[in-house]
Amino acid sequence: MSIPSTSIEDLLLTADRLIAGHRLGATPAGRHRGASLALRTALEIAVDRTLNAAVPGLAGTTTRAKLLCLHCYTAAETARRSKAVWSHLCLGCHYHQYEIGPTHDQVRAWRAEVGELVRVLAP
Numbered sequence: 001m002s003i004p005s006t007s008i009e010d011l012l013l014t015a016d017r018l019i020a021g022h023r024l025g026a027t028p029a030g031r032h033r034g035a036s037l038a039l040r041t042a043l044e045i046a047v048d049r050t051l052n053a054a055v056p057g058l059a060g061t062t063t064r065a066k067l068l069c070l071h072c073y074t075a076a077e078t079a080r081r082s083k084a085v086w087s088h089l090c091l092g093c094h095y096h097q098y099e100i101g102p103t104h105d106q107v108r109a110w111r112a113e114v115g116e117l118v119r120v121l122a123p
């Protein structure tokens with residue numbers, strides 16, 4: 001399995017910068033969506049690393065399927081939290097004209113949750 005060269009720490013730092021408003025050319029909604037994407041990617045890499053250490057060969061599997069497998073290799077609560085925040089982040093990443101994007105407080109809460117999950121999932 002090929003792990004992306006971007007590190008989880010870089011992605012979390014990018015999310016932190018976007019949440020803090022360090023990208024002056026972007027709208028708040030754009031920064032929140034960008035932070036959501038960085039957080040989702042960081043969580044996906046952490047899940048990939050955890051599963052790859054336990055069961056190599058899941059690289060071609062969807063993230064949704066990997067999250068279902070995760071409960072076999074981590075605590076049930078960790079797997080549940082990972083699936084829940086990943087689902088929220090997926091919604092937060094996508095633009096729909098008829099929906100309001102994620103709020104600053106939502107993205108900050110997701111950042112805290114992903115940071116904790118990344119720590120727990122570290123092999």
